Amino acid sequence: MSADSRLLPSYADLSIASPAERRSFNALVDALRDAQEAVTRSRPSESAARRAAALLSEAAELLGEGVPDSEQLAGRLWDEPGRAQALAPPLYIDDVDGTSARGRVTFSRFHAGVRTVHGGALPLVFDEIMGRLATTSGKPFARTAHLTIDYRAGVPVDTEVEVFARVKRVEGRKLFLSSELCLDGTVLTECQGLWVQIREDPR
Numbered sequence: 001m002s003a004d005s006r007l008l009p010s011y012a013d014l015s016i017a018s019p020a021e022r023r024s025f026n027a028l029v030d031a032l033r034d035a036q037e038a039v040t041r042s043r044p045s046e047s048a049a050r051r052a053a054a055l056l057s058e059a060a061e062l063l064g065e066g067v068p069d070s071e072q073l074a075g076r077l078w079d080e081p082g083r084a085q086a087l088a089p090p091l092y093i094d095d096v097d098g099t100s101a102r103g104r105v106t107f108s109r110f111h112a113g114v115r116t117v118h119g120g121a122l123p124l125v126f127d128e129i130m131g132r133l134a135t136t137s138g139k140p141f142a143r144t145a146h147l148t149i150d151y152r153a154g155v156p157v158d159t160e161v162e163v164f165a166r167v168k169r170v171e172g173r174k175l176f177l178s179s180e181l182c183l184d185g186t187v188l189t190e191c192q193g194l195w196v197q198i199r200e201d202p203r
C-alpha cells in the first residue's frame with residue numbers, strides 16, 4: 001500500500017494485490033531487471049549462455065501463460081519504481097502535485113546505446129513522469145498525444161539523475177507539459193509533451 005496517495009494517479013486501484021503479493025511480485029520484477037542487466041554485461045562461455053538460457057526459459061514456463069491484462073500486476077503497482085513494469089527504467093517518483101512532479105532514475109547498461117543511455121530509452125522516463133503528472137491530483141485519464149525530445153548531452157549509465165516535470169498550460173482537454181532530466185543541475189535531456197484527456201474512460 002502506498003505511503004503517500006498524492007503520488008498516485010487519480011484512478012489508481014491499490015486493492016489489486018495484498019501486501020505479501022506485492023512484495024513477492026516486486027522481488028520477481030527486481031530479479032528480472034537484474035537478469036536483463038546481467039545478460040547485457042556478460043560475455044558468457046557457450047555452456048554458461050546455454051545454461052542461463054535454460055534457466056530463464058524454465059522461469060518463463062513456471063509463470064505460465066499469465067492472466068488477462070486486467071488482472072496483471074506489472075504496470076499497476078503504482079507506488080513501485082517503474083510501476084513494477086520492467087519495460088521502463090526504474091523511476092522513483094518522489095513528489096507530484098497538481099502542477100509539477102519530481103523523481104529519480106538510474107539507467108544501467110541494459111538501457112545504453114553506445115556508452116550513454118539509448119535515445120529511445122529516455123522517452124520512457126518522460127512518458128512515465130509526465131503521464132503520472134497528467135493524471136494525478138483528480139485529473140481524468142489522459143493519453144500521450146505528442147512528445148518532442150531534445151538531447152542536449154549524453155546521459156551516463158550507473159548514475160542517479162533527477163527528473164522534473166511541470167504542467168505549462170491547459171486548454172480544454174489538452175495538457176501541455178515539459179520535463180527535463182538533470183545531473184548536478186545541468187539539463188541533459190528535455191521533453192515537451194501533449195496529453196489529451198480522452199472522451200470515454202476505457203478502464
Ligand SMILES: CCCCCCCCCC(=O)SCCNC(=O)CCNC(=O)[C@H](O)C(C)(C)COP(=O)(O)OP(=O)(O)OC[C@H]1O[C@@H](n2cnc3c(N)ncnc32)[C@H](O)[C@@H]1OP(=O)(O)O
Pocket residue numbers: 009127128129131132135142143144145146172173174194196197198199
Ligand atoms: C497512467 C498513469 C501513469 C502511467 C505513466 C505512463 C503513461 C503512459 C501514457 C501513454 O503512453 S498513453 C499511450 C500512448 N498514446 C496513445 O496511444 C494515444 C493514441 N492517440 C489517441 O488515443 C488519440 O489520438 C488521442 C486520445 C491522443 C486524441 O484523440 P481524441 O479523438 O480524443 O482527440 P481529438 O482528435 O478530438 O483532438 C483533441 C485536441 O487535441 C489535439 N491533438 C490530438 N492529437 C494531437 C497530436 N498528436 N498533436 C497535436 N495536437 C493533437 C487536436 O488537434 C485537438 O485540438 P483542438 O481541441 O485544439 O482542436
